[in-house]
Amino acid sequence: MNWLLLFEQTLNGFQLGTLLFLLAAGLTLIFGIMDLVNLAHGSLFMMGAFFCASLADWTGSFLFGALLAVPAAIALGIVVELVALRTLYDRNHLDQVLATFGLILFFNEAVRIVWGSAGRAIPLPALLKTHVQILGIPYPTYRIMTISIGLLVALGLYVLIARTRLGMLIRAGATNREMVGALGVDIRLLYTLVFGLGAGLAGLAGLLTATVQTAEIGMGEHILIPSFVVIVIGGIGSIRGSFVAAIIVGLIDTLGRSYIPDLLKLFFSELVASTAAPALSSMMIYLIMAIVLVLRPQGLFPAHAG
């Protein structure tokens, strides 16, 4: 057993987990508070990436690009909320799935018209292109940065939700929607704010992803389904749940990819192992979700409990 490799893979899993958390946090809040299934969350993720690419070009600096892209994503989220999604809150989940699926199609083609289908690279500053030595492993600075940002956001969200009035309303909204209305709060404003917050986080995740994988059409869909898996495992509406679940999903996916082939080789022939391994590691996270739902139909940390 190569312990250093295991350690490095664990770090990689952790990094994927923090990225998933950025997406899942917004998704779970929108879901928990507005009861809105937002498939277009992945589109906001993609838009964050493209905004950053263009703004970084324009300002000539990745940092400024990123700093401007997040507010841009928030603004876009608010516009989407006001124009398209507001009418969907009191609809059933099916209607929401369909309408936001329509949004995905729209955004994908719109990006293609505006930015072309080739996608855009986001040049990282030289500082982030390096790697640092951790226990003798050269580990990319960028990935360290992603992990740090993810943890910072998690901490920030914790403070926001546990310590502020807005957070109190968000918590109240996730457990009992009517109560918030009864408190005399403008519920529509709260919804718009939460949606903007979710959009900003999605945009942030998008631009972080794009620096390593280029901004491209359809990038949102690839990560959308794992994000849904995360919030369902974590329990819808629970930030804490989605953080734990994101790390679990990130670790399982990464470790699965690295160790399942070897694991299978212990039990089966080389041929069987090499055939089954890619399929099995691809379906690991779904398997985990199915198991969690069978054992705990409301996810690990159900927000509506009690």
Next chain:
Amino acid sequence: MSTIKRLLAFAALGVLTVMLAAPSMAADKVKIGFLATFTGGVGVIGDDMRNAFELGLDHLGRKMGPLDVEVIYEDDDFKPDVGKQKTEKLVKRDRVNFVTGHMWSHVLLASYNSVVGQGPFLISANAGPSQIAGTLCHPDFFSTSWQNDQTPMAMGEVMNQEGIDNVYLMAPNYAAGKNMMEGFKRSFKGRIVGEDLTKFPDQVDFSAEMAKIRAANPKAVFIFYPGKFGAQFFTQYQQAGLKGKIPLYSAFTVDALNLPLLKDLAVGNLMTQFWSPDLDNPVNKRFVAEFKKKYGTFPSFYAAQSYDAAMLINSAVVAVKGDLTRKDAMRAAMEKADFPSVRGKFRYGNNHFPIQNFYLREAVKNDAGEYTTRTIRVVLKDHQDPYASECKM
């Protein structure tokens, strides 16, 4: 009840109108169906192929022999079932004389039977799965590209020549990805220390695989990541601190489409290919120069293949002076490969795949500051794919 009658009549009329509105048949045109992916993240390849095909038509004066040319572009949406359906439409509704394009092996395999034996010729301008080169070969099929195994076979040969005796392989888990690995293993004589087939097309984060590469510490890494995947791989390879430590060899991974994105990241990368923008022949020089003039970028190898597809079709139409009913004569003309190809002179094998040279080339930044590729040497000369012997033709 009269409402129903009216409705019935209306519906029947509607169906009829739609049908009759379909393009009418005309014998004074050669009709070409072009199937590729124009949408989504990989649409950029389809666009490049279309651009080159259009340039080819420009060079032909938009006429083939005495006939005008009509091209119908269809988007396969990167899905085999959609590709098959669009192919059916091209063959049955538009009644094209040629179907070309075909970026993807799986789309080509799905729609293969809808074309061959049904009338039109099928000219693959990219995909070259082993089945079609071997047992499924058909007189109506021609390739202007290569068989999937050939390019990685050339790479295996390169490594043999350079004395690299252990290597790590990576490719996406789909037909072409597996063909690439098989092709490489066919000619490579050293040891494979590790190989990963990554989830396709969803996986774009290769951190786990990079860590495994570092742990395995091979003498070289060989990858196949076409289109956008290439860009992602290179970025991450560098960030993982592997660039410059373990040499990276590739096939179909660095192309004119992603080089402008990759820039210095890819410079120095070695790859094998049947063609390069700097191949020294007049047809290629004109093609590259005018492509750059018209579209502002270097053509990719996808573009080169599409340009050749236009020329190959033209050679068939010219040979029969526009009499498209003479299929045998057209086939005989195409088998001669007697057209100005960007790869220089080549010939067709019994399975209608080219027997051609494969070159080692390198990604470079040229004197004008542009990123492109440079030919280093010929690796395989007049190479025929290994499946030709399985083809009874």
Next chain:
Amino acid sequence: MRIGFKEGFIVALLAALAVLPPLAVWSDEVFYIDLFSRVLIHAIAAVSLNFILGYGGMVSFGHAAYLGIGGYVVGICTFHALEDGIGWLASGWLQFPLAMLISALVALAIGAICLRTRGVYFIMITLAFGQMLYFSAVGLEVYGADDGLTLYTTSDFSGLVNLGDDVTLYYVSYVALLVALWLSWRLIGSRFGRAIAGARSNERRMQAIGFPTYSYKLTAFVIAGGLCGFAGALMANHDTFVSPSMMHWIKSGDLIIMVVLGGMGTLFGPVVGAVAFLFLEELLSSITEHWQVIFGPLLIVVVIFARGGIDGLLGALGGARGVVLPFFGGRSARQDHRSGPEGGLARHFSADGSAGAPTAAAGSQGPLPGLASAAGDGPARPALTAALRIDNVVKSFGGLLATDHLTLEIASGEIHAVIGPNGAGKTTLIAQITGELRPDRGRIHFRGRDITALSTPRRSHLGLARSFQITNLFLEFSALDNVALAIQAHSGHSFRFWREARGDPALHLPARRALGQVGLGARTDVLASNLAHGEQRQLEIAMALATGPGMLLLDEPMAGMGPEESARMVQTLRALKGRLTILLIEHDMDAVFALADRITVLEYGSAIATGTPEEIRGNEEVRQAYLGDAVSTA
């Protein structure tokens, strides 16, 4: 069914589809045969999805998996028939039943797990299973993995039917679609179909009136899977190609779009939806390469503005009343009563002869339907024995004791009221008696039998019926349908797939009688959602009675009622006195003291006093702790 604009349209559409091949051949446009075969096959898949999604309310986001399984069964059989020379595998007589069987079996396994979850969790877990099957198909190296598998022959039907011929395949698909439609029409109309529809409308209530909804939903899930497997087998023959992309989640999404676009929960909606979706795709993509920029917002517009899908639009266009498969004629009555049910309430009540004298009406119409069977059980239970015995029951929610070592006996035939301040644990008690909650400790006996571990539907079948504190009806069903469902629950199992339940007198007549006895005789065809509040409460009682209970649990039947309505309810209940055991939870003290034989006062989960109304009235402790205050506010 009235022939309106929409029916005309559907007939025209089916007729146009019937004559399409000869027209296409005549006009030399055979491509359309191919395109519309594809449409027809998708329509079959959409019909199968509609069965669980539209009628059963189960939003399966992995339905394309069965399409893929059906396809792969045909693909794999054909593959081995050719490669290994096993001729009999090529037979369509084998392939098609096998495709349906395996799809159904997989649906059974998936459904058994997924149906334990609800709502969006159900959507996500079906999606997860769909993706797992997708990746399994990608891993089928021998069968082409994600390249898919090309079929070099179509299924062989002893040379009788050649699916390789476009026109033959078209008509086979067409007939198959008609058969699928007919099947689903029969199923929806059967008792089984009504049980499914009831579960979609109000699953909690279904269980309360005695339906084990899980088994019914699972059966529907399996039927839909099998039918979709058939569509998959046809699709494999049409495409002569199968690949994992047949089962990708986007494909499942497409199927959902077809169903919703056409109008879910309507018979022909999925067909219209499939035609519209595939035609629109074809049309828009021929206009512009960027067709998704149009299609995306179009989808949103449909969702926001055309809630009933195309079916709803057609209904509106025809200006006619909805023709969505009325069960007992309830839906068609929707428009008649849509305007201002509240305003029409008083007028209606005064016009209803029975409203003024419900007791007399009940008496003159003979025994209640439920009582007949209850009386039949009579000899088995001697009078004055306890009908219900609650023995030292404890239930806590995270440290808070909602039921605190409660012991209570309800004698046969008495009206036993349970009163207590809010939060005293009354509703928790009811939930434990009906089986929605399990006690942490203690036992519950009903008619001498330990029911502590039984499910809600089982308890209902033993004769425990309940009404709900918050009105809990099948809102989109007519009043008659509501009661008929309750009767159906207690007349044997509902795995009856064939016989028409619409207008079945065995359900109909007793339902009408029960409605008459609670004074709703003239409101049978009104949708439950359009009934006034008081009427809905009466309907609750009618449903509880219709299940032929030995005991009735009434959870605040007068909640939210005006004085007039309350008086009416008291009349109805008084008529039952002595014939049924009733556990009454109620805040309206006037009603409690007027009706109850005995009263138990609950505080903090335990009984502080039990006795006759006089004893309770005289109990100083109760008076001080609770009653004085409550009476003054009541």
